[in-house]
Amino acid sequence: MRVLVAMSGGVDSSTVAGLLAEAGHEVIGVTLQLYDHGAASGRRGACCAGQDIHDARRVADRLGIPHYVIDAEARFRDAVIADFAATYAAGETPVPCVRCNQTVKFTDLVALARDLGCARLATGHYVRRIEATAGPELHCAADPARDQSWFLFATTPAQLSMSLFPLGDMPDKATVRAAAARLGLPVAAKPDSQDICFVPSGSYAETVGRLRPDALGAGDIVTLAGAVVGRHDGIARYTVGQARRLGTAARSGGARQVVVALEAATRRVVIGPAAAAARREVAVGAVNWLAPPMRRRCLVKLRARDQPQAAELVPDGAGARLLLERPALAAPGQAAVFYEGSRVLGGGFIRRPAATVDAGTEAAVSARPQQDGGVAQR
Amino acid sequence: MIYLDANATEPVRPEAVAAAMAALAVPGNPASVHAAGRAARRVLEEAREGLAARFGAEPANLVFTSGGTEADALAIHALGRGRRCIVGATEHDAVRVAAPEAESLPVDGNGIADAEALRRMLAAGPPALVCLMLANNETGGIQPIAVVAALCRAADALLHVDAVQAAGRIPVDLAALGADSLALSGHKLGGPMGAGALLLGRRAAGVLTPLIAGGGQERGRRGGTPPLPAIAGFAAAAAAAEGADRLAPLRDRIEQEAAAAGAVVVGAGAPRLGNTTCLALPGVPAQTQVIALDLAGVQVSAGAACSSGKVARSHVLDAMGLGALAGEAIRVSLPWSAEEAEVADFIRAYRAVAARVSRTAA
Numbered sequence: 092m093r094v095l096v097a098m099s100g101g102v103d104s105s106t107v108a109g110l111l112a113e114a115g116h117e118v119i120g121v122t123l124q125l126y127d128h129g130a131a132s133g134r135r136g137a138c139c140a141g142q143d144i145h146d147a148r149r150v151a152d153r154l155g156i157p158h159y160v161i162d163a164e165a166r167f168r169d170a171v172i173a174d175f176a177a178t179y180a181a182g183e184t185p186v187p188c189v190r191c192n193q194t195v196k197f198t199d200l201v202a203l204a205r206d207l208g209c210a211r212l213a214t215g216h217y218v219r220r221i222e223a224t225a226g227p228e229l230h231c232a233a234d235p236a237r238d239q240s241w242f243l244f245a246t247t248p249a250q251l252s253m254s255l256f257p258l259g260d261m262p263d264k265a266t267v268r269a270a271a272a273r274l275g276l277p278v279a280a281k282p283d284s285q286d287i288c289f290v291p292s293g294s295y296a297e298t299v300g301r302l303r304p305d306a307l308g309a310g311d312i313v314t315l316a317g318a319v320v321g322r323h324d325g326i327a328r329y330t331v332g333q334a335r336r337l338g339t340a341a342r343s344g345g346a347r348q349v350v351v352a353l354e355a356a357t358r359r360v361v362i363g364p365a366a367a368a369a370r371r372e373v374a375v376g377a378v379n380w381l382a383p384p385m386r387r388r389c390l391v392k393l394r395a396r397d398q399p400q401a402a403e404l405v406p407d408g409a410g411a412r413l414l415l416e417r418p419a420l421a422a423p424g425q426a427a428v429f430y431e432g433s434r435v436l437g438g439g440f441i442r443r444p445a446a447t448v449d450a451g452t453e454a455a456v457s458a459r460p461q462q463d464g465g466v467a468q469r
Numbered sequence: 470m471i472y473l474d475a476n477a478t479e480p481v482r483p484e485a486v487a488a489a490m491a492a493l494a495v496p497g498n499p500a501s502v503h504a505a506g507r508a509a510r511r512v513l514e515e516a517r518e519g520l521a522a523r524f525g526a527e528p529a530n531l532v533f534t535s536g537g538t539e540a541d542a543l544a545i546h547a548l549g550r551g552r553r554c555i556v557g558a559t560e561h562d563a564v565r566v567a568a569p570e571a572e573s574l575p576v577d578g579n580g581i582a583d584a585e586a587l588r589r590m591l592a593a594g595p596p597a598l599v600c601l602m603l604a605n606n607e608t609g610g611i612q613p614i615a616v617v618a619a620l621c622r623a624a625d626a627l628l629h630v631d632a633v634q635a636a637g638r639i640p641v642d643l644a645a646l647g648a649d650s651l652a653l654s655g656h657k658l659g660g661p662m663g664a665g666a667l668l669l670g671r672r673a674a675g676v677l678t679p680l681i682a683g684g685g686q687e688r689g690r691r692g693g694t695p696p697l698p699a700i701a702g703f704a705a706a707a708a709a710a711e712g713a714d715r716l717a718p719l720r721d722r723i724e725q726e727a728a729a730a731g732a733v734v735v736g737a738g739a740p741r742l743g744n745t746t747c748l749a750l751p752g753v754p755a756q757t758q759v760i761a762l763d764l765a766g767v768q769v770s771a772g773a774a775c776s777s778g779k780v781a782r783s784h785v786l787d788a789m790g791l792g793a794l795a796g797e798a799i800r801v802s803l804p805w806s807a808e809e810a811e812v813a814d815f816i817r818a819y820r821a822v823a824a825r826v827s828r829t830a831a
Contacts, residue, residue, distance in 0.1 A: 119764065159760050162781055206757050206826045207764060 093117040094255065095204040096213045097196060098150065098158070100143030102271050102278050103215030105150040107257045109274035111213060112154045119207065120158035122147040123195060125167040126289045146278050153276060161203070163195050170194040172289055176302035179327035182353035183424025183443070186242070186395075187287055193245040201253050211255040218243055219259030219433075220251060227251050229381050229435040232259045241395050244428040244438030245379045299327045310358030312340045315351060315367060323360050326353045332368055332420035349420075352443075369418035370444060375427045376410040378439035382431070384411070390430040393421050393441065404429050410439055471767045471811045471818075475744055476606050476634055476802035481702070482659035488705035489661050489698040498694055500686065512697055516704035523707050524632075524651065525642030526668035532677070532690045533700055536665035537633040537654030538563040539680070541600075543667050543691065544629040544650045547677045549598045552627065555590055557582050557601045557612070558788035563652075564600045564631055565784075573788075574601070579739035580610040580789045587617060591624035598627045603635035603646070607772070607785045607800050608736035609745025611639065618647030627672065633657050633665075637710030637805075638742045649673040655703030658710050659805055664699035716803045717743030719812045723801060724748070726816045730823040735786060735798055744807075748819075749791070749798035753826045755783075758799045761826065765818040771799045 096108040098120045112118045122144050144160055151158030171190045178185035196214065204212040217232035217239045229251055232238040237258075246254065261267050264283075271279035290298050300307040307325035314320055321340035323329065328336055333350045340362060341348055351368045352361040373393070378384075384406035390399035391413055401416040413427060421427070421441045428438035472480065492512050497505030499513045514528070521528040534540045541563040545554065554571035556564055559580050565571070572590060575583045582601055591597060599621050604611050614630055621628040630648040632641045637658030643651045650673045655664040669677060683692020720743060724734045727748045735747035750758060755771035762769055772783040786795035801815070 119760075157763065159756070159763075161756060203757060203760075206753075207761055208825060 092210040093119065093208060094211045094213050095119050095121060095200065095207060095209040097200055097215070098122050098147040099215065099284075100146035100150070100278065101215065101284060102268060102276070102281050103217075103258055105147070105215075105276050105278045106267050106271045106274070107213050107215045108150065108156065109154055109276055110257055110270060111255075112156055113274065118154070118156045119209065120147065120151045120154075120156050121161050121200065121203070122158070123161050123163045123167075123200075125163055125191075125195065126172070127164065146281065150276050150278060154274075161200075163199065166199065167191070167195055167289070172298070173302065175295075176299045176306065176327075178424045179299045180303040180306035180355060181424075182326050182355035184330040184422045185424050186426050186440075187289075188242050189245055189426055192243055197243075197246050197250040197254070201250050204253060212253050213255035213257060215258055216243060216256050217258050217261070218256050218435075220254060220256055221434075227254075230259070231430070231433040231435070232261075234261060234263050237261075237264060240430075240435050241392050241426060241428045241438075244381075244426060244435055246381075247379060248381060251381070296325065296328055300325070303327075308358055310360065312337060312360045312362060314343065315361060315363040320362070326355060326358060326360060329353055329360050331422040332365075334365075337362060353423075365420075366418075368420055370421050371415050371418045372444075373413040373415065373419075373421045373427060374407075374410060374442040374444065375413060375439035376442045378406075378409065378411050378437055380437040382434070382436040384437070387431075387436075389436060390432075391415070392426075392428050392430070393419060394425060399430055402429075404436070410442070411437075471814050473801050473803055473807070473811070473815055474768050474770050475804035475807075476609075476657070476800060477770055478656045478662065479637075479659040479706075480804050480806055481656075481661060482706045482709050482805065484709040485660045485702035485706035489702035492698040492701035495697065499697065500684065500694070509697055512701055513695055516700045519704045520653075520666060520707055521668070524636065524653065524668055525644040525646075526651070526670075527674075529688070530669040530671075530674045532667045532669065532687045533695050534665045534667055534691060535663060535696075537561075537631065537652050537657065538665075540652035540654070540665045540667040541629070541631055542567045543677075543680050544652060544673075545598065545600065546680050548627045548629055548650060548673055550676070550678070552596050552598045553594060555587065555597050555599045555626075559605050559607075559610075559785040560600060560602055561606055561631060561633070563633075564602070564629075568598075568600065571600070574599070576788055578789055578791075579736045580605055580608050580785065581739045582612055582617065584613065584616050584620060588620050588624075591620060591626055596625050596627075597621075598629060600629045600631065602631040602633075603641065604632075604639065604742050604745075605736075605785060606634045607745075607783060607798075608739075608747045608789075609634070609742035609802070610736045610739040611635070611741060614646045614648065622647065634742065634745075637707060638713035638744060640712075643668045643670060655699055655706065658703075658706050660703035660706035661699045663696045664703045666703075710805065713743035713803075713805075715743070716805075716807055719803055719807055719809065720744060720746050720801075723812060723816060723819075727819055727823075730820050732819075732823070733794060735791065735794070736789065744803040744805075746801050747786070747798050748801060749786075749794040750823055750826070751794065751797060753797055753823075755797055755799055757826060758797075758822060761822040762799070762818055765822065767815050767818045769799050769801050 098104045175185045175187045217237040219230040221228045231240045306327035311319045312321035346364045348362040349365045351363040389404045391402045403414040405412040423443040429436040497509035499510040518528045521531045545567040554568040556571035558573045627649045629650045631652045633654040649670045651668040653666045656662040681692045732748040
């Protein structure tokens, strides 16, 4: 069949293109140019494309498949980067990779695949698509260390039916690299990407500040009771559950303090004991259902690298409520993804709670502190 | 495979291949004093004389360059010294990037420069260098160079003309156009890549200072050993070029059939090169059209080719005020070798693509 492969220039998607071509499919490679690499790296005269696009083209040359570079700069700026900055400015913690998957990749590339007469869009994501009688289901990858299902919860059933994830069954990354080497791909030993792609320097606050200077405006660090205990240099530098960047306020009252809430309107960072940040009920908005919505027991992941935890899932209008078995940190703006075993039932974006603190959360809390800013990448 | 992207590069003409191969067999460097050097020099100078005669310049005032981009850069570097630059809004990046501070000369909806605006701009400031292309690479639109040249003379302005797309397709004559300099490219008229030329009128010849001085080749105007095979091929291709008139009926047929499939022909209200058409398909991104046609074995382009390979939005069509259509237009440019059967194949592929993308869009 004719397959469109989204090629980033990395080893994963390159291997996907190679394996599909080897299996005899008519493979068409595309690489999204998401931002002006020359401008982002601050080097005058640097090509707008960057090394990854060059690598993708060289892999396509090696495989003898057609390859195209898609100009997605404007779309990425509007749908992903602007949302990234606006979410921080609103006192929430964005997941740009989810937005990108949701818009540029699985909306625009699926449309392009259809326009080009392709039967499928294949990507290098580590998830599995499993055929069931009611249609295709989205499942975690075979390799839990590589699983990216949390980042793909927003894939709609229609998009899922067009998708192909050849790496979902790979036992581990070494197997993928071995396949790349066997296929003679020049990227077989290329290191994995680590940063958010459009923030190559790793300083995402600068990126946010350029678009939304208000998100880097100084403000007060206050306790739950409203006492001012310190100053901060922008709510965009904080996420709920974070213990760093609190200065002397970090240990006020003797107990270790974490960020409990971010108040965009007053630019206040509210801190409290870790236990106070944990919530038993989490409201989730903009839910994408990959199973019929119904009240049920499930597992939920509130962060990219969390262990799944037990919860009761309650559909609620356009969203859902999660009643967690044990209180946990939930940062507004991040994704909450619902699982049954390895299957993704759906997911949405965590909404800010009506009241900041859920009373009666004195019980033991599995509150692992967040890293600065709390942005996960995939 | 059907190649309809001649404005990116023309297929090399057999006469050019023969001349280039013959030049490859000449062992000398034209700067050497011995017999081999003299033989090489003869190849170089015969090419120079042939090209100069064909394009209306004195042989002494034809400077070989690496191509059209260098010819444009050299003209702007030398003629723009001490002058402000006025650059047509639809110029190629070879000119736009070489004159980053330039004032932009507006064009109408067909891409034709606004002569009245130019008259005002020339009157409003110190002596200028005006850069205007003879024929546009994306639409094929032909600028009224003679009118512009008269305005420039009256205002003591210099005029540089990028004739890269026009040469070989319509008559091009530096003296007849009244321009001060003219840029040419070998591979755009069926020669090998790697050679171009800057032709200078009397006023420009006196002020030309080199971008690359090096060993003083080209009368001190362009250093570096000239690429003899590319230059010999360039001259042979120019001699063999028969103009694009033969291609105009094929182009017209493409336009009729494309319009019937829902396309808008861009810039058709101006005089155009016979080989070029710019076709917009409302609501369908240009890159989708280019990719779909390529997968169907038909090679066309959109916008100016970027080294990254991406299909970037066209500044030419933006300057023409096309709005959203500027991102939805492809360029079909027939090579000198185009045949009716290829045109028929293109039309079949275009119809199929137009039908599929409008179906998936709906």
